Amino acid sequence: MSDAKALKAKAWQKVKLKGHVISDDFSSYEGLIGLEVLKDYDSALVKSTQKQIAPASYERSKRRKPGKAEKDSQASSSDEEESDDESEDGDASAKSSKKARLAERRTQRILKQQEKREKRKQQRKEKKVESKIETKSMKQSKYTPNEDYAPDRFALLRPPPPEDDVAEPENGPSSEDDDDDEEVPELVSCSAKVDMSKWQGMGIPTSIMRALAEQGYEAPTQIQAMTLPAAIHGKKDILGAAETGSGKTLAFGIPILSGIMELKQRNDGSGIRTRAPKHKVEATVEAEVPTSKENHELTPPPEELDYVSGASEEESDAEDYSSSGRRPLYALVLTPTRELAVQVKNHLVAAAKYTGIRVAAIFGGLSVAKQERVLRQCPEIVVATPGRLWELYAQGNKHLNKIEHVNFLCIDETDRMVEKGHFEELRMLLKVLNAHEERKQLRQNFVFSATLTLIHDLPEHMQKRNLAKRPKFTKQTVDQKIESLIEELGISQPKIVDITSSQQTAQTLTESRLLCAIDEKDYYLYYFVQRHPGRSIVFCNSIDCVKRLATLFGLLECNPLPLHANMIQKQRLKNLERFRDSSTGLLIATDVAARGLDIPNVEHVIHYQVPRTSENYVHRSGRTARANKHGITVMFMEPGEVKSYVRLHKTLERTEDLPLFPISERFLGAVRERVNLARELDKEELKLRRTQSEEGWMKKHAEEMDMIIDGYNDDSGSDQDEDPFIIERRRNRLHVDQVRGQLAALLAQPIFPKGFSFKYPTSTGQLLLGSDMGTSNPQSAVETMKAAIEDMKLAKKQRNKRKRNA
Numbered sequence: 126m127s128d129a130k131a132l133k134a135k136a137w138q139k140v141k142l143k144g145h146v147i148s149d150d151f152s153s154y155e156g157l158i159g160l161e162v163l164k165d166y167d168s169a170l171v172k173s174t175q176k177q178i179a180p181a182s183y184e185r186s187k188r189r190k191p192g193k194a195e196k197d198s199q200a201s202s203s204d205e206e207e208s209d210d211e212s213e214d215g216d217a218s219a220k221s222s223k224k225a226r227l228a229e230r231r232t233q234r235i236l237k238q239q240e241k242r243e244k245r246k247q248q249r250k251e252k253k254v255e256s257k258i259e260t261k262s263m264k265q266s267k268y269t270p271n272e273d274y275a276p277d278r279f280a281l282l283r284p285p286p287p288e289d290d291v292a293e294p295e296n297g298p299s300s301e302d303d304d305d306d307e308e309v310p311e312l313v314s315c316s317a318k319v320d321m322s323k324w325q326g327m328g329i330p331t332s333i334m335r336a337l338a339e340q341g342y343e344a345p346t347q348i349q350a351m352t353l354p355a356a357i358h359g360k361k362d363i364l365g366a367a368e369t370g371s372g373k374t375l376a377f378g379i380p381i382l383s384g385i386m387e388l389k390q391r392n393d394g395s396g397i398r399t400r401a402p403k404h405k406v407e408a409t410v411e412a413e414v415p416t417s418k419e420n421h422e423l424t425p426p427p428e429e430l431d432y433v434s435g436a437s438e439e440e441s442d443a444e445d446y447s448s449s450g451r452r453p454l455y456a457l458v459l460t461p462t463r464e465l466a467v468q469v470k471n472h473l474v475a476a477a478k479y480t481g482i483r484v485a486a487i488f489g490g491l492s493v494a495k496q497e498r499v500l501r502q503c504p505e506i507v508v509a510t511p512g513r514l515w516e517l518y519a520q521g522n523k524h525l526n527k528i529e530h531v532n533f534l535c536i537d538e539t540d541r542m543v544e545k546g547h548f549e550e551l552r553m554l555l556k557v558l559n560a561h562e563e564r565k566q567l568r569q570n571f572v573f574s575a576t577l578t579l580i581h582d583l584p585e586h587m588q589k590r591n592l593a594k595r596p597k598f599t600k601q602t603v604d605q606k607i608e609s610l611i612e613e614l615g616i617s618q619p620k621i622v623d624i625t626s627s628q629q630t631a632q633t634l635t636e637s638r639l640l641c642a643i644d645e646k647d648y649y650l651y652y653f654v655q656r657h658p659g660r661s662i663v664f665c666n667s668i669d670c671v672k673r674l675a676t677l678f679g680l681l682e683c684n685p686l687p688l689h690a691n692m693i694q695k696q697r698l699k700n701l702e703r704f705r706d707s708s709t710g711l712l713i714a715t716d717v718a719a720r721g722l723d724i725p726n727v728e729h730v731i732h733y734q735v736p737r738t739s740e741n742y743v744h745r746s747g748r749t750a751r752a753n754k755h756g757i758t759v760m761f762m763e764p765g766e767v768k769s770y771v772r773l774h775k776t777l778e779r780t781e782d783l784p785l786f787p788i789s790e791r792f793l794g795a796v797r798e799r800v801n802l803a804r805e806l807d808k809e810e811l812k813l814r815r816t817q818s819e820e821g822w823m824k825k826h827a828e829e830m831d832m833i834i835d836g837y838n839d840d841s842g843s844d845q846d847e848d849p850f851i852i853e854r855r856r857n858r859l860h861v862d863q864v865r866g867q868l869a870a871l872l873a874q875p876i877f878p879k880g881f882s883f884k885y886p887t888s889t890g891q892l893l894l895g896s897d898m899g900t901s902n903p904q905s906a907v908e909t910m911k912a913a914i915e916d917m918k919l920a921k922k923q924r925n926k927r928k929r930n931a
């Protein structure tokens with residue numbers, strides 16, 4: 126038998142299974158080569174696994190002892206034989222080689238049949254796609270988005286296929302292989318399990334539905350259900366207000382993608398762009414051939430942002446120039462922050478996966494040249510921050526010059542974008558966009574925010590004038606706010622959907638506050654992150670505060686990730702990425718991270734300072750409790766902030782105070798000790814750094830002037846050591862080392878002993894044990910707070926009862 130044949134025969138021998146059978150990356154398939162196991166899995170996978178594993182198994186089988194081989198061969202069926210090389214006598218060798226040949230033939234037969242089955246299945250699938258694809262059919266069809274199973278997709282076992290999917294055996298029903306036919310379930314993508322019937326009737330093209338199914342979006346969210354039909358069928362402008370994390374991105378993303386697909390189909394070959402008809406037929410759009418993944422990845426990951434490869438650059442330039450100008454710019458999406466631009470782009474890319482539509486993000490902080498290169502690829506959708514967009518437009522960028530003709534305009538977080546004094550570039554862009562009445566009328570507009578309809582009280586001094594009956598200053602109504610938006614943005618007769626609740630924040634959000642002195646906030650913050658581990662965002666009102674906390678919590682070994690506008694963009698994106706990747710990540714940010722960021726499973730939002738506006742409170746808090754998940758927000762308040770808190774409360778039309786977050790005082794001593802040491806270390810390190818830089822400066826100048834200054838020119842330990850500068854420096858260093866050592870020793874011990882039951886003060890003045898609070902997870906801040914709220918309600922009831930009885 127040839128080596129190759131022997132190898133094949135070896136690949137089918139029975140071996141012991143190692144690890145899990147199903148794995149994300151197929152890593153646990155090692156050793157999984159016995160037919161009796163593989164027949165339960167997808168044939169394509171079997172083939173690829175067999176190929177990968179055969180050489181390793183061959184090596185292993187070579188090392189096996191003959192006795193063991195015989196034992197194995199008895200235990201297994203005839204197709205599980207050792208190779209000729211390992212047989213001791215001629216007879217055995219002849220027998221086993223015959224068996225091996227039989228096994229090989231059988232294997233080949235099975236593989237052939239499996240291949241045929243795959244082919245037939247593929248043909249049937251193609252027929253299905255060719256025929257009119259109704260949304261309804263998605264429910265029944267068991268399509269697999271990718272023929273080859275991507276190794277990073279989780280594979281599921283599918284139950285035996287229904288009758289029409291089962292391939293008819295070619296060699297009659299009694300064949301052994303029939304068993305295989307029935308028993309070979311298939312690996313399918315998770316999306317095939319998603320029932321998409323709830324999306325029906327909205328006019329969403331099949332290719333977009335396919336992407337939505339793949340992401341597991343079974344039903345539209347409320348804002349999506351209320352806006353999609355009007356936007357897709359009715360071609361209406363949309364003004365949407367809905368709570369944070371309610372899916373507003375897709376509420377404008379899906380209509381934009383659908384509209385572009387429709388325009389592309391209508392314009393095919395004609396080169397003329399027109400607005401789609403007001404009423405559109407129910408989606409029967411064929412799925413377009415998906416473009417390569419690179420087409421969607423127009424914004425490179427942070428580490429590649431400045432990377433320019435000469436050769437590929439030239440190549441891509443050549444290709445870009447040839448197609449430049451041919452691909453229109455259909456849609457413009459404007460966002461207030463760079464991170465949000467990247468995120469919106471990613472959401473659109475995911476939804477556009479099977480449409481062939483290109484999306485790019487353009488924002489400040491990155492090299493202009495790189496972004497120009499991105500634009501040379503003529504993406505059909507540009508997601509941008511106003512500043513960089515205007516800069517490139519003003520420089521005469523070819524692709525961006527088409528913005529005057531865009532068919533779709535979305536202004537995300539609109540209330541922030543049109544705030545006076547912000548985004549002057551937006552006003553200039555709007556002038557360009559609205560310059561021609563006819564084009565303006567053809568454009569479909571989307572205006573979304575969670576705080577679109579939030580109305581502020583007049584400032585105090587204006588309220589006083591009102592008392593004096595000067596009608597000049599009156600509180601704006603919601604209608605007036607919307608009207609002024611419509612006018613400013615050049616929108617015509619929009620569908621307005623406002624589903625924000627009176628409390629403005631998400632229903633699944635638990636809100637609370639914590640009262641303390643200003644210099645105690647650090648203690649409580651450290652207590653919180655230690656006591657309630659989980660992904661948390663701490664919001665501060667200033668960059669200085671973010672920097673200070675980042676240093677302090679770095680010394681306390683909490684791995685904080687700062688995020689503020691003064692950081693370089695690459696670092697900002699990297700920190701966000703790291704935060705996303707860590708289940709106990711601690712992001713310390715200014716309000717630059719308050720709006721729109723959709724980071725999964727953020728459990729806690731801490732307002733280290735009372736936010737300056739109620740909008741900021743709503744958006745900051747909205748980074749948790751997204752998409753119906755639970756989350757908690759704790760507002761740290763010192764006495765000086767009470768006024769801001771009251772104002773915020775009034776604007777949000779709250780009638781009750783936020784409940785107090787329960788703290789177990791017992792551990793505050795240990796917390797204080799650590800935080801104080803960290804503060805001291807921070808101070809000492811700063812002092813040392815200052816002395817060193819001062820010294821460095823003096824040294825440099827002394828050298829330049831060829832002078833000798835006592836204590837600065839010599840570190841050698843000569844008698845100049847006695848110089849006061851050097852003595853102080855040495856003393857500082859010693860002190861820093863000492864404090865660092867003390868802190869390290871403390872941090873090595875846990876603050877909260879394992880299994881300890883926490884005692885919280887209750888509203889009745891008693892101490893409630895953590896274990897009595899009915900929380901299934903005593904570490905969970907949400908559950909701890911919920912239990913405390915229940916306790917408060919109970920105490921209130923008791924008080925009222927006592928009052929009634931008295």
Ligand SMILES: Nc1ncnc2c1ncn2[C@@H]1O[C@H](COP(=O)(O)OP(=O)(O)OP(=O)(O)O)[C@@H](O)[C@H]1O
Nearest residue numbers: 342344345346369370371372373374575721723752
């Ligand atoms: N139909 C859907 N079904 C399930 N999840 C969805 C659906 N649509 C969107 N989501 C998910 O909900 C999350 C929040 O969506 P999105 O970021 O669009 O919220 P948003 O309303 O824009 O929030 P914010 O006001 O904070 O910007 C995202 O993770 C998104 O993937």
